[in-house]
Amino acid sequence: MNTILQILNVLFIIIQVVIAAYLLQSSFLLLIFCIKRIFRKSNPVVAGEEDEGSKKHSFAAIITAHKNLTLVPPLVDSLLKQNYEDYVIYIVADACDEQSLEYNDPKVKFLKPVTHLNAKIRSIDYAINHFIAPHDALIIFDTDNLVHPDYMQILNHYFNQGHRAVQTNLQPKNTDTLYARLDTAGNLYNNFSDRLMRKELGLSANIWGLGIAMETSLYKEIIYQHFLGGFDKKIQADIVKRIPLLAYAPEAMVYDEKIDNGDALEKQRTRWINAYFKYFKYGWDVLLTGLKRGSFNLLYFGINLLRPPLFILLGSAFAFAIINLLVSVAWTKFWIGAILAFVVSFFLIVLVMQKDKKIFSALFYLPFFVLRQVKALLKIKAANKSFLQTENNKVLYIEDVLNR
Template sequence: MTTVLHIIFWIIQAALAFYLLLPTFFLLVYGIKRLLGLQASPYAKAAAQPPAKEYSFAAIITAHKSLQLVPPLVDSLLRQTYRHFKVYVVADACEQVDVQFNHPNVIVLQPPAPLNAKIKSIDYAINNFVEAHDALIIFDTDNLVRPDYLAVLNTYFNLGYRAVQTNMLPKNTGSLMSKLDAAGNLYYNFVDRRMRMELGMSAHIWGLGIAIETALYRSVVYNNFLGGFDKKVQADIVTRVPVLAYAEEAVVYDEKIESGEALEKQRTRWLHAYFKYFRYAWDVLWKGLRTFNFNLIFFGLQLMRPPLLLQLGGAFICLAISLFTGGALAWVAIIALFIITFFAIVRVMSNGTEIVKALLYLPVFMYYQARALLRIKKAGKSYLKTENTQVVYIEDILKRTGH
């Protein structure tokens, strides 16, 4: 029995060490490639050539109960330099559909009965397309996009990619929590998207700003319509395409959490989704092992990766046990190296120093995540929706960022 426990402990240690040291490996690769002047993104060279095809895009906006934030997003889409698209606003369970868009490219859809599910809203939009679109893009109401967003996506689809995740940046960073929330996004953009793309592997998707061939999206079959949208989509799509691409040049802005209470609610939902849909990770890993596909094996292992709070918590537990069993110095080194790497990645990915300075308050952020973990059962019994309130137009953000 003691031998079995010892083996299990070593397996857990190896898994945690792998997850915590991988970002350092990626950062080293990133530094070496930049030192050698190697350009990894295929976009710059492809954008210099006229596209072989102009893809027809359907921008789907899933609104639930409120259309307050929809006008700024529609405005940013209508400012696109690329013109071959339609915007579909699904006003689900909205009592007052009082927005008017006097533009032929904007279609407002109001389901006759409440759908109360993002997946159903997307399907409703697809079933009401006014033309045959080559690809669809999924947005939340609080998003905004830069004027070249669709033009960049058209370039990536012309390169042969069938599913492309775009680059999510913070729309607001005025509060401490929004800065810390943005820091987490920057970290995961680097680890799960930029470096995956540079190494020719599939990138993780967000639940927004993902562009997918319409026929490919239709091939995804849902058995559960309440949550887990992004996890189900990426688990299915990554097994159907050679590479799930990441377009860093296509920027979509997303509203960040403003308060600790909102953070706790959001992370409670995310933690619940991680455990509830863990089986998708096994499905991807198993298919990768059966087909000897390294991309799928790696993707599956990363889907299994515990949330950062649990990784660090597990690392400190291993450190405590190692004080008695040996190897404590190794865990001190791993934890210290991860913290240094986290700060370095956020610095590399951020344009200024405000977000980096906010990292000094990470213990506060972790406190609310720990509270979220204790409330995880509540997420299975109630709909923990993140409330967004920042009514900002793309013109304001472009002036602020200098783009």
């Protein structure tokens, strides 16, 4: 009996150490960021600094529309205003039965599948199979996105550096509601922890499901088994093992519509949480591959693929703090300190990434945001049965965003 109790005690400590490491990770990264900024200034890529004679890559900008084309024109408009020439825009209008768009510009190809695809992955494959010319790389967009005029010019610079896959910088298209600001705060935190600091440390960055550019040949190597949600989990787990570095381009701005109400947030997070559990095994795969190859890059990437969503980490921390009142008061004090360190780090990271007082003030309403995610967790089975598309409706043009 004593042996069993000892084993359970060891497991209990190990689990606490793992959760604490995840929770305190942002604090350590913030410390590293501050130290590096004291001794070294960042050198951002500036559009137009391309060396003479450098290659002009051909890009395929793929827009995956499902049932609604309302937000496509603003995105196409921003793409047509690129300070770059060699690209084609592919609009895949899946299940948009009564809708159509007409463009006379040779850079725009409108595709309307006869059979409903009902999955972003299938829409991307459909676009690839209808390329009107060979493209060196493809870029994946959602309909609610907008892109900065220098977007492709900066991407071309990264591909000329030898990168085969590049995640671009996701910024908010709208911050007019409390939920939009909280959604933005979450993105800023993730951009810092999973992208900017990975770049600072010379490690591969996590990707979003949009604004990811990669060599067309590299994308074709990925084989899918699941089609409903979380395709970005599959992409990054596969390509990070195939290339030296999954790069991050903070200078290449892509704007994304933020969730503006609680119901939409629940639907989106239900899909995301379901994808985390569905693709959990890929985290172990990357981690084990890193161990076999002796690659710290893959090890770190795999460890963070296994990292639970933040609200689950926080919930676990609070639970351990309470449980340890009966086990170890010292551990309870530790957990209280760890929770406070995380909260302070979260606030500081948001402030570092974007000095917007409205977004910072919205952070005091985070408990409501967390509660919505808990409700989403209770609905994850629904994500296996339907597409759970997030409804977007902010018709904004790139000038509206750049001039605000």
